[in-house]
Amino acid sequence: MEALQAVFVLPFLDMAGEPLFFLEVIIGGLLTGVNYSLVALGFVLIFKASGVFNFSQGIMVLFAALTLVGLMERGVPVWLALVLTVLAMIALAFIVERFMLRFLVNQDEIILFMATIGLAFLLEGVGEIAWGADVKELDIGIPDKSFEVGGILLNEFDLFAAATGTVLVVGLAVFFHKTPIGRALRAVADDHQAALSVGIPLKTIWVVVWSVAGIVALAAGISWGAKSGVQFSLSLIALKALPVLLIGGFTSVPGAIIGGLIIGVGEKIAEIYWGPLVGGAIENWFAYMLALAFLLFRPQGLFGERIIERV
Amino acid sequence: MFYREAGQFKTTYAGDQAVFPILQDRAFVIAVILFAFLVVPFIADDYWFQAILIPFLVFSMAAIGLNLLTGYAGQLSLGTGGFMAVGGYMAYKMTTAFPDLNILIIFILAGLIAAVVGILFGIPSLRIKGFYLAVTTLAAQFFILWLFNKVPWFYNYFSSGVIAAPPRSVAGILVVGPASTPMVRYLVALSFVVVFTLAAKNLVRGRIGRSWMAIRDMDIAAEIIGIRPFQVKLLAFAISSFYCGVAGAMFLFLYLGSAETEAFNINVSFDVLFMIIIGGLGSILGSFLGAAFITLLPILLTNLPPHLGFSMPIDLQSHIEVITFGALIIFFLIVEPHGLARLWQIGKEKLRLWPFPY
Numbered sequence: 001m002e003a004l005q006a007v008f009v010l011p012f013l014d015m016a017g018e019p020l021f022f023l024e025v026i027i028g029g030l031l032t033g034v035n036y037s038l039v040a041l042g043f044v045l046i047f048k049a050s051g052v053f054n055f056s057q058g059i060m061v062l063f064a065a066l067t068l069v070g071l072m073e074r075g076v077p078v079w080l081a082l083v084l085t086v087l088a089m090i091a092l093a094f095i096v097e098r099f100m101l102r103f104l105v106n107q108d109e110i111i112l113f114m115a116t117i118g119l120a121f122l123l124e125g126v127g128e129i130a131w132g133a134d135v136k137e138l139d140i141g142i143p144d145k146s147f148e149v150g151g152i153l154l155n156e157f158d159l160f161a162a163a164t165g166t167v168l169v170v171g172l173a174v175f176f177h178k179t180p181i182g183r184a185l186r187a188v189a190d191d192h193q194a195a196l197s198v199g200i201p202l203k204t205i206w207v208v209v210w211s212v213a214g215i216v217a218l219a220a221g222i223s224w225g226a227k228s229g230v231q232f233s234l235s236l237i238a239l240k241a242l243p244v245l246l247i248g249g250f251t252s253v254p255g256a257i258i259g260g261l262i263i264g265v266g267e268k269i270a271e272i273y274w275g276p277l278v279g280g281a282i283e284n285w286f287a288y289m290l291a292l293a294f295l296l297f298r299p300q301g302l303f304g305e306r307i308i309e310r311v
Numbered sequence: 312m313f314y315r316e317a318g319q320f321k322t323t324y325a326g327d328q329a330v331f332p333i334l335q336d337r338a339f340v341i342a343v344i345l346f347a348f349l350v351v352p353f354i355a356d357d358y359w360f361q362a363i364l365i366p367f368l369v370f371s372m373a374a375i376g377l378n379l380l381t382g383y384a385g386q387l388s389l390g391t392g393g394f395m396a397v398g399g400y401m402a403y404k405m406t407t408a409f410p411d412l413n414i415l416i417i418f419i420l421a422g423l424i425a426a427v428v429g430i431l432f433g434i435p436s437l438r439i440k441g442f443y444l445a446v447t448t449l450a451a452q453f454f455i456l457w458l459f460n461k462v463p464w465f466y467n468y469f470s471s472g473v474i475a476a477p478p479r480s481v482a483g484i485l486v487v488g489p490a491s492t493p494m495v496r497y498l499v500a501l502s503f504v505v506v507f508t509l510a511a512k513n514l515v516r517g518r519i520g521r522s523w524m525a526i527r528d529m530d531i532a533a534e535i536i537g538i539r540p541f542q543v544k545l546l547a548f549a550i551s552s553f554y555c556g557v558a559g560a561m562f563l564f565l566y567l568g569s570a571e572t573e574a575f576n577i578n579v580s581f582d583v584l585f586m587i588i589i590g591g592l593g594s595i596l597g598s599f600l601g602a603a604f605i606t607l608l609p610i611l612l613t614n615l616p617p618h619l620g621f622s623m624p625i626d627l628q629s630h631i632e633v634i635t636f637g638a639l640i641i642f643f644l645i646v647e648p649h650g651l652a653r654l655w656q657i658g659k660e661k662l663r664l665w666p667f668p669y
Contacts, residue, residue: 053442103645109441110387111648114588114640117581121637125630239577242446250442278461285457288450292435295447299438309531 011273025268031158033264034165035227038220039241040248040256041168042213047250048176049185049209050101051192052112056120058238060214063127064089065221065230069138070131082218089214090207092123097206105202106192124235138225161223165257168219172212173253185209189251246291249304258302263287314662330512347501352494360493361566367606368500369561374586374598375511376554381584382593383515384547385527386436387444390451391583393432394552395559396575397425397455400465402560403474407467414479414486418503418560425556426549428455433548437541440530452580456572466571475569487564496565503561507554512595514550523547524593589643591650600651608636 015022039061046054067088071081100119104112176182188195188205196202224234244263248255270286300306314335321327331337355364377391402421406414432451436444459465466474478488485491486499514520522543525533534540563570582605590601612632616623623631647654 100641100645104648107644107648110381110588110592111644113442114585115644117585118637118640118644121633121640123637125632125634125637129627129630129634239449242449246443246446282457285450285453288447288453292447292450295435295439295443299440299443301443 006277007274014273025272026265029265029268030261031155031162031264032268033261034158034162034257035220035223035260036237036241036244036263037257037260038161038165038168038216038223039237040244040260041165041172041253042216042220043238043241043245044248044250044253044256045172045209045213045216047245048189048253050206051109051189052101052116053109053250054213055113055116055238056123057213057217058235058241059120059123059127060089060092060217061221061224061237062230062232062235063092063123063221064214064218065138065225065234066127066131066136068218068221069136069225069230072138073136085218086215089218090211093207093210093214096210097203101206102203105196120235124232128232135229135231136225138222138230157223157226164219164223168216169253169257175212176253181205181208240287243287243291245301246288247294247301249301251305252301252303255301255303263290266290314659314665316663330509330516344505348498352498355494355497357493360497362610363606364497365493365500365566367602368497368504369558369566370583370586370606371599371602372500372504372507372561373555373558373583374590374602375508375595376551376558377583378587378590378592378595378598379511379515379523379554380547380551382587382591382597383520383527384523384544384551385530386433386544386547387441388448388551389445389577389580389584390432390448390455391555392575392577392579393452393455394425394429394555395562395579396459396572397428397552398422398556398559399563399570399575400459400474401425401556402564403476404465404467406477406479410477410479413481414564415481415499418557418564421560422553422557425559426553429548429552429555430545433545433552436544436548449577452577456575460572471571473569473571474563476564476567489568500561500565503557507557508595511554515595519543519546527593585640587650589640589650591652594650594652596655597650597652600655604651608639612636 039057042057042060043054046052046057064085068081068085071084072078076084096119100115101112104115176185184195184200184205185208187198187200188202192202195205220237221230221234224237228234240263241260244256244259246259247262248257248259267283267286267290270290271283275282294302298304316333316335319332319334321332326332329337331340351364373391373395376394377388380386380388398418398421401424402417405412405417405420409417428451432448435447439447460472463469466472476487476489478485478490480486484495486495515523522533522538525536525538526540526543526547530540533543559575562574567574586601586605587598588601589604590599591597609632612635613628616628616631
């Protein structure tokens with residue numbers, strides 16, 4: 001009885017008892033959620049546009065951040081370093097297309113998935129050889145001050161990240177649904193061969209979408225890197241972004257955002273109110289369990305395209 | 312000329328349904344098994360047992376388990392490490408609770424417990440498919456490891472959180488524990504692998520295996536012809552997790568000796584997945600080839616450069632290893648997406664006609 005009360009009653013009393021703190025928890029969760037969303041966005045882009053479940057997205061985040069920091073350490077001014085990093089990510093897209101995807105057209109999804117895991121290993125090694133494996137500070141001059149609004153503690157940097165995320169999402173949503181390239185991307189995702197046969201230039205499409213995913217990875221890399229330093233563990237956030245995909249759906253840009261926010265908030269609340277009951281450190285799996293609960297009701301995620309099966 | 316089935320007539324149903332219907336295949340497999348049992352123990356040294364042969368056997372077992380689930384039943388799983396952890400930890404708990412129980416029976420029991428856990432995490436597979444399912448199996452991976460880390464009961468309240476294989480003997484011979492010889496552990500692992508490979512080989516060509524393949528190829532169509540997807544998928548999860556659980560117990564008791572949860576982390580899951588993809592999805596032989604490839608490759612990459620006369624700093628070398636590993640995987644997927652088992656098959660086709668191809 002007491003245990004049940006501890007699980008089902010007391011946490012809610014805590015929440016109601018300190019509404020301001022609860023609000024702060026929620027806002028903190030939302031802001032973390034934006035960062036998850038940024039990573040998830042990269043996954044969604046590539047999955048939507050080529051049907052590839054790109055496991056190397058996490059490493060791409062690390063790679064972009066490492067390149068940026070590495071350039072800045074060598075005395076390159078911030079704006080130039082940003083431009084160069086974007087160019088590097090576009091070059092990476094070209095390389096991936098030329099040496100990997102081109103040969104894997106029309107293969108099974110799982111083969112493409114495994115190939116991206118191979119790519120993850122490759123990028124990890126190259127990034128660390130090129131820029132070293134130690135933890136680096138990332139500071140691109142965005143103010144990182146905390147201030148209070150109505151008794152709630154906010155952080156300028158988090159707000160900046162949230163704003164960037166919003167801009168990216170709106171831009172991408174328009175890009176996917178309103179432009180010819182966007183439509184071509186969706187056709188490629190449906191069926192490589194069919195898209196090729198109606199004259200869609202598969203290679204160009206792939207380069208475009210991997211470049212965009214690379215730039216999104218850079219945005220994610222900046223916002224995570226500024227928080228926790230640029231280091232290898234950055235690539236592990238890919239694993240945190242996967243439940244976001246489950247909730248939002250693999251093919252939905254808005255889904256990635258909403259999913260990220262749900263995970264961010266859910267995780268924070270669970271960690272603070274229920275975490276102590278089970279000994280803490282639940283953030284590793286809580287998001288997955290949350291996603292699982294959502295999936296039982298909507299197997300394609302909240303915003304994913306309906307899965308239609310025919311014999 | 313040597314590998315030709317012409318003239319081998321099957322006059323009985325038993326002969327027609329043999330696991331290896333062609334005489335040469337049968338002879339080859341028996342020869343390999345005899346070689347592994349009778350010759351290898353005398354020619355291999357401890358390094359070979361400990362660094363190459365035992366991990367190869369353990370991972371073959373896990374790869375067969377995952378191949379049954381992913382290659383035959385078509386359910387992509389990234390939770391292999393978690394199910395192996397269940398096997399390892401449960402075997403540890405049972406053998407410390409019942410020291411007199413035969414350790415080999417404990418391996419099997421640990422596999423059965425892993426099977427139950429596998430069924431639990433397999434339940435979502437009825438509604439969730441493809442990559443959605445793959446990501447939900449990650450929940451198993453993270454949740455199980457967290458549980459074993461957080462609940463001290465699982466590691467018998469040792470403050471270090473490390474579980475170590477206690478010495479146990481079977482028929483007077485020390486089988487596991489720090490003092491056991493690698494040769495004995497190798498033979499135990501080999502026996503398990505041989506028995507369970509035979510079981511798997513028979514499983515996949517019987518009714519169960521065929522219904523798995525029907526589900527894999529198109530589950531709706533399979534449902535229409537009268538296969539019950541729920542039971543069949545759960546059975547696939549159960550049997551696959553059983554294999555992974557036994558592999559996990561072997562991993563802990565026969566290979567590592569002592570471990571903490573980190574030994575069963577997500578990289579193990581990925582390694583096993585690599586094995587079945589590089590070896591060949593839906594092929595028992597492929598599980599072995601893939602396991603050999605993935606266990607040997609890092610050893611080769613570590614040892615080859617010094618032999619060739621390159622010397623480089625340790626960290627640079629480890630980075631180059633990672634790069635080569637990634638590049639080789641991409642290369643293999645491009646060259647032969649159906650895996651090493653397919654190469655083997657092509658080789659056999661060629662061999663049938665050799666040396667007179669017309």
